[in-house]
Amino acid sequence: xxxxxxxxxxxxxxxxxxxxxxxxxxxxxxxxxxxxxxxxxxxxxxxxxxxxxxxxxxxxxxxxxxxxxxxxxxxxxxxxxxxxxxxxxxxxxxxxxxxxxxxxxxxxxxxxxxxxxx
Amino acid sequence: xxxxxxxxxxxxxxxxxxxxxxxxxxxxxxxxxxxxxxxxxxxxxxxxxxxxxxxxxxxxxxxxxxxxxxxxxxxxxxxxxxxxxxxxxxxxxxxxxxxxxxxxxxxxxxxxxxxxxxxxxxxxxxxxxxxxxxxxxxxxxxxxxxxxxxxxxxxxxxxxxxxxxxxxxxxxxxxxxxxxxxxxxxxxxxxxxxxxxxxxxxxxxxxxxxxxxxxxxxxxxxxxxxxxxxxxxxxxxxxxxxxxxxxxxxxxxxxxxxxxxxxxxxxxxxxxxxxxxxxxxxxxxxxxxxxxxxxxxxxxxxxxxxxxxxxxxxxxxxxxxxxxxxxxxxxxxxxxxxxxxxxxxxxxxxxxxxxxxxxxxxxxxxxxxxxxxxxxxxxxxxxxxxxxxxxxxxxxxxxxxxxxxxxxxxxxxxxxxxxxxxxxxxxxxxxxxxxxxxxxx
Numbered sequence: 001x002x003x004x005x006x007x008x009x010x011x012x013x014x015x016x017x018x019x020x021x022x023x024x025x026x027x028x029x030x031x032x033x034x035x036x037x038x039x040x041x042x043x044x045x046x047x048x049x050x051x052x053x054x055x056x057x058x059x060x061x062x063x064x065x066x067x068x069x070x071x072x073x074x075x076x077x078x079x080x081x082x083x084x085x086x087x088x089x090x091x092x093x094x095x096x097x098x099x100x101x102x103x104x105x106x107x108x109x110x111x112x113x114x115x116x117x118x
Numbered sequence: 119x120x121x122x123x124x125x126x127x128x129x130x131x132x133x134x135x136x137x138x139x140x141x142x143x144x145x146x147x148x149x150x151x152x153x154x155x156x157x158x159x160x161x162x163x164x165x166x167x168x169x170x171x172x173x174x175x176x177x178x179x180x181x182x183x184x185x186x187x188x189x190x191x192x193x194x195x196x197x198x199x200x201x202x203x204x205x206x207x208x209x210x211x212x213x214x215x216x217x218x219x220x221x222x223x224x225x226x227x228x229x230x231x232x233x234x235x236x237x238x239x240x241x242x243x244x245x246x247x248x249x250x251x252x253x254x255x256x257x258x259x260x261x262x263x264x265x266x267x268x269x270x271x272x273x274x275x276x277x278x279x280x281x282x283x284x285x286x287x288x289x290x291x292x293x294x295x296x297x298x299x300x301x302x303x304x305x306x307x308x309x310x311x312x313x314x315x316x317x318x319x320x321x322x323x324x325x326x327x328x329x330x331x332x333x334x335x336x337x338x339x340x341x342x343x344x345x346x347x348x349x350x351x352x353x354x355x356x357x358x359x360x361x362x363x364x365x366x367x368x369x370x371x372x373x374x375x376x377x378x379x380x381x382x383x384x385x386x387x388x389x390x391x392x393x394x395x396x397x398x399x400x401x402x403x404x405x406x407x408x409x410x411x412x413x414x415x416x417x418x419x420x421x422x423x424x425x426x427x428x429x430x431x432x433x434x435x436x437x438x439x440x441x442x443x444x445x446x447x448x449x450x451x452x453x454x455x456x457x458x459x460x461x462x463x464x465x466x467x468x469x470x471x472x473x474x475x476x477x478x479x480x481x482x483x484x485x486x487x488x489x490x491x492x493x494x495x496x497x498x499x500x501x502x503x504x505x506x507x508x509x510x511x512x513x514x515x516x517x518x519x520x521x522x523x524x525x526x527x528x529x530x531x532x533x534x535x536x537x538x539x540x541x542x543x544x545x546x547x548x549x550x551x552x553x554x555x556x557x558x559x
Contacts, residue, residue, distance in 0.1 A: 016311035016320070020304040023552050030406050030548045031297035031541065037402050038290040038395070045391050102527055117282055117533070 084115035136182020144458035145180045151461075152177035152453075155351065164358035168331060171449020172351060172456075179257060179454040186255040187454040192265070195245040196343055200225070203253040204240050257454035260447050264339050264346070269448040270332035271416040276441030277332070277543070278396070278420025279433045281511065285537035287391055288384035292503075294487055296541025299507030300549045301483025302327030306476035307553075313468055318342050321553035323469055326353045327476025328546030329360070329510040333413060335452060337550045341557050347456035348466040352473035360513045361520070363474065364481050364505050368521045371485045372501050376492055377525035379500040381534045389425070396421040403548065409558070410551030417543065480508040484538065506535035509542035 011019065083091050091114050099106040129135060136142055155173035158164040179187045190208040194201035199219045200209035209220040222241055229237055242249045247262050263269045286292050307324030315323060318341035325337045326349060334353040338346045356363065368377075396418035404411045423433040488504020502522050506514040518535035 010314060010316055011311050011320075013312060016308050019311070019317065019556065020308035023307070023549065023556070024301065024304045026407070026552050027300045027303075027545055027549050028294075028297045030403065031293040031545055033406065034399065034402060034544070035290045035293040037398060038287060038293070041391065041394060041398055042287065042290070045388060045394075049388070101523075117536070 081111045082113040084113065086114045086116050131183065133181050133183040139182075141459055142182065144462050145182050147462060148180035148456065148458040149177060152180065152456075158355070158358075162358075165331075165354045167445055168354050168449045169351075169358070171446060172354065172453035175257065175450035175453020176347070176456040176461075177453075178450075179456060180458050184255070187257040187261065187457070188254055189455075189457045189460060191245065191250060191254060191258065192261070192343065194242075195250065195265075198244065200241055200243045201245055201249075201253075202237055202241050204237055209241075257451055260451040261454060263444075263447055264335065264451050265343065267336050267339060267412055269444050269451075270336035270339075271412045272440060272444045273332040273448065274413055274416035275420035275423075276436045276444070277511070278417040278422075279424045279436035280441075281417075281421055281424075281540055281543070282536070283395055283421060283540055284387040284392060285384060285533055286540050287387045287395055289534070289537050291491065292507075292537030293541045293544070294491070295484050295504045295507035295538035296509075296543075296545035297507075298487035298504065299480045299484035299509075299538070299542050300328065300545050302476035302478065302480030302508075303546070303549045305479040306472045309475060310468075310472050313472075315468075316342075318557040319345060321557045322349055323472050324476060325349075325546070325550055325553060326356065326469075326473040327480040327508075328542075328549055329353070329357055329477060329480065329508040329514070330543060330546040331357065332448075333509075333546050333550045335448070336413065337553055340554055343455075344460060345465075345469065346452060347461055348469045349473075350452045351456070352470050356473055356477045357510050357513065360477075360508075360510050361517050363477050364508075364514065364517050365521055367478060367481050368485060368502055368505050368517070371482065372489065374525055376489065376501050377522060378529065379492065379497060380526065380529050381500050381503075381531065382498065384534070384537075389427070392425040393422070396425065399544065403544065407548055407551040407555065409555040410547050413547040413550060414544070417547065477508070481505045484508060484542075500529075500531055500534065503531055503535040503538050507538040507542045507545065509539070509546050511539050511543060512536065514542070515539040 081091060081095075086094070094114055095106060095109070095111055098111075099109055102109070137146055152173050155169060155176065159166045159169035159173055178184060188206055190206050191201050191203070193199075194208035194210070197208070197210050197217050197219070199217070200222055201207070202209065202225070207225075209222070209225050210217050211220060212218075222238070222243060225241075226234055226238055242253070247266070250262060251259050303324045303326075305324075306327050307320045310320035310323040311317065322334075322338040322342040322345055325334045328334065331350070331353050335346065335350055338349045342349075400415055400418035403414045420433075420436050423429045423436055484504035484507035485501055486504070487507075488499065488501030491499040491504075492501045500518075500522060502518045503515075506518045508514050515532055515535035515538075519530065519532040522529040522531040
């Protein structure tokens with residue numbers, strides 16, 4: 001198989017097979033290498049975060065604990081939902097839809113966070 | 119003034135007369151095909167944003183006498199041959215050995231007297247985009263954006279600005295699924311070569327399996343521009359049919375137990391990681407395969423605009439105004455290439471069949487590697503997310519979600535499937551880069 005044969009005219013079954021296998025292998029190798037780079041990037045970022053938190057000055061003494069510890073969420077409560085770029089109204093709709101699709105009452109579900117996927 | 123002669127001239131020069139000339143019936147058939155495509159786009163909502171434009175471009179280009187698009191001029195441009203704009207003739211002929219260019223002198227031998235002088239004066243020996251703008255119709259001018267590879271890249275800026283790579287960064291192994299789901303590209307390419315297509319043609323047909331319209335258009339416009347119409351139509355039609363193509367394969371290739379797997383929530387990705395990611399990917403992938411530069415460069419540029427948080431206006435423009443404007447031009451100019459005499463061939467039928475084969479094998483490739491990851495992870499990865507590696511964002515990820523929920527109503531695979539889904543975009547761009555590097559000459 002040579003470049004000239006690939007760019008001009010038709011290919012025999014052998015050359016066609018080699019071109020196809022080579023192409024698939026190149027895509028695989030390329031993305032495996034990229035995966036390694038992304039893993040390294042994640043580790044480097046995690047390392048930076050750990051170093052930053054280790055070198056940060058200690059927090060001021062925590063305020064005195066409240067006299068009455070807050071009670072755990074009641075069984076079946078929705079808990080405290082953290083919303084990321086989601087208005088309250090949409091969050092309520094999403095929770096209602098999920099409850100409907102799962103066939104469970106809303107008060108038996110606990111939502112931890114809702115984030116808009118952009 | 120001779121009224122009868124004038125009326126006769128008007129009738130003979132009208133588009134209706136064109137239907138009764140040689141192969142005129144083919145234009146009628148193509149107008150009907152364009153109407154069917156319009157129905158699919160409008161009535162059935164098959165990728166309407168592009169299919170309606172492509173269908174209307176197909177309609178306009180097949181109205182005899184409209185002169186909006188000149189296939190022969192682009193043939194001359196591609197083959198670097200001369201072009202006679204008066205008679206719309208490309209100065210080359212096809213022989214068993216390939217293309218034989220016809221010299222101006224040889225061509226003019228068929229003319230005499232005043233006609234010869236007129237034609238000789240107008241012949242363009244080496245067409246440039248300026249000549250196309252000078253002699254072409256409206257759709258020829260818009261098509262320059264396709265031929266120069268501008269529209270697909272601008273669309274990639276918009277896609278980048280709309281894509282959240284967070285799920286991919288959180289689970290980098292998603293890239294394996296994005297790679298696996300390119301199987302159909304190379305399987306269909308192999309099949310096309312066996313069916314007698316040339317290497318560049320086969321590569322262009324194979325890239326349909328990447329399930330990425332702009333990538334398919336860019337690759338085909340560089341490798342086999344004469345096949346652009348059928349390939350673009352096949353790519354966008356099958357993308358709309360993804361649920362119908364993928365769901366049966368997903369059910370057939372996975373067990374009920376595998377489909378029920380609930381995946382653990384991926385880690386939270388920091389803002390810095392999201393900003394660094396497009397920079398690293400652009401540099402790394404372009405260094406690895408330089409021919410991916412236009413697609414990967416634009417995709418990552420758009421994503422950087424989104425993630426920086428300081429270029430919101432640009433990100434908004436890329437996602438909306440720019441994307442809409444380019445989609446308009448891209449659709450109608452790609453549709454213009456479906457000229458009846460070139461489109462209504464057995465070749466088109468083969469492309470349509472190979473296109474569906476490409477989609478099916480891409481899905482199978484993703485699912486098989488998904489199953490492998492299920493085994494290697496001790497049952498923590500749901501293999502259904504593998505089929506989302508075919509790109510087609512976000513439709514393929516939604517299909518994974520739907521099939522997963524059929525097996526387990528409490529299963530939410532969408533976010534997990536988005537990782538392979540966006541990995542598929544990078545994978546198909548790399549596949550396209552490989553094809554352009556190998557077959558682009």
